[in-house]
Amino acid sequence: xxxxxxxxxxxxxxxxxxxxxxxxxxxxxxxxxxxxxxxxxxxxxxxxxxxxxxxxxxxxxxxxxxxxxxxxxxxxxxxxxxxxxxxxxxxxxxxxxxxxxxxxxxxxxxxxxxxxxxxxxxxxxxxxxxxxxxxxxxxxxxxxxxxxxxxxxxxxxxxxxxxxxxxxxxxxxxxxxxxxxxxxxxxxxxxxxxxxxxxxxxxxxxxxxxxxxxxxxxxx
Numbered sequence: 001x002x003x004x005x006x007x008x009x010x011x012x013x014x015x016x017x018x019x020x021x022x023x024x025x026x027x028x029x030x031x032x033x034x035x036x037x038x039x040x041x042x043x044x045x046x047x048x049x050x051x052x053x054x055x056x057x058x059x060x061x062x063x064x065x066x067x068x069x070x071x072x073x074x075x076x077x078x079x080x081x082x083x084x085x086x087x088x089x090x091x092x093x094x095x096x097x098x099x100x101x102x103x104x105x106x107x108x109x110x111x112x113x114x115x116x117x118x119x120x121x122x123x124x125x126x127x128x129x130x131x132x133x134x135x136x137x138x139x140x141x142x143x144x145x146x147x148x149x150x151x152x153x154x155x156x157x158x159x160x161x162x163x164x165x166x167x168x169x170x171x172x173x174x175x176x177x178x179x180x181x182x183x184x185x186x187x188x189x190x191x192x193x194x195x196x197x198x199x200x201x202x203x204x205x206x207x208x209x210x211x212x213x214x215x216x217x218x219x220x
Contacts, residue, residue, distance in 0.1 A: 003027045004191060005068040005106070007053065007061075007097050008075025008089075009046065010037045012160070013112060016184035017074065018044045024188055031064050053093040054085075061100025070108035070191055071101050073139075077132070086131040094139035098146050108197075109148045110190055112183065113140050115156045115175055115202045140200065151190050152200040155183045168206030169213040176204035189214040 004021055006014050009030025021028040022045040030037075030046040038048045051064045053075055065071060075093050077085035094111065101109055117137040121130055143150045156176045163181035186203055189211050190196045195218035208216070 001025055001027055002069040003029050003047070003067055005029045005031060005065045005071045006046075007031050007051070007071065007073045007093065009041060009048070010034075011074050011076060012158070013180045013183050013187075014072075014074040015041075015044065016163075016181045017072065017187055018046045020184045020188035021191075024192060026188075026191070029064075029068055053096070054088045056096075058096045058099035058103060061096050062103035065100055065104040065106050068104070068106055070110065071097055071106055072187060072191075073097050073109070073111045074187075077135075081128045083128055083131040086128070086135045090132065090135035091139050095142055098143055098148065101148060102146070107149045108191070109143060109146070110151045110153065110187055111140065111143050112187065113152050113154045115154045115173070115204070117154065144200070149197045151196045151198075153183065153186060153190065154200065154202045156202070156204040158183070164205055165210055166205060166207055167203055167210055167213050168208065169201050169203050169217045171199075171201060173202035173204055176206075178204045182210065185210045186214060193218050193220065195220045 004026050008014055010032045018028045028046045030041045030048050031051040033052045041048050049064050073094050077089035113136045117133045140152050155178045159177050159179050161179045193214050
């Protein structure tokens with residue numbers, strides 16, 4: 001049974017991912033900043049390890065990844081107007097996760113990003129949104145250049161609706177919304193699909209069952 005480290009293990013997508021990984025007989029290792037999350041996450045079947053994404057260095061990330069076969073970067077700086085946290089969490093958190101994975105010898109790395117972040121940013125874009133897009137764009141570029149066995153999933157607008165199990169996944173997908181539960185299902189499926197390595201896919205809800213969509217996108 002593989003152990004999968006989840007950076008940002010108390011996030012909305014991450015909590016769905018814990019359930020998905022247990023369903024596929026993996027052990028999720030939730031990396032979180034606060035001890036108070038332990039009971040909740042352990043009740044969902046996770047191993048809990050403490051990691052402060054903003055305050056700790058890549059060596060601490062590597063220690064948190066010990067015994068894991070893959071890393072999922074699911075962290076985000078939150079919906080508030082704190083521009084600085086877009087850098088310290090969304091970008092620097094990813095960079096430290098990448099370096100930590102290298103140090104720990106963990107090659108498989110799946111990153112949850114956002115749809116369209118490589119597109120030109122309009123001049124009138126709000127500063128916080130600009131910072132978020134730039135952080136996700138640069139984190140994805142760093143992962144693509146990392147030499148790790150990477151996959152990048154770029155969801156559309158996230159919703160808290162129940163999982164549909166039906167998605168559209170591919171390199172060029174029209175913008176739309178997707179449930180957080182369906183994002184988690186896709187990430188879990190990607191981890192079990194070696195052919196997904198080296199791919200970057202946009203994701204929205206659609207008409208294709210999750211596993212079929214992943215296998216089709218991967219050319220399986």
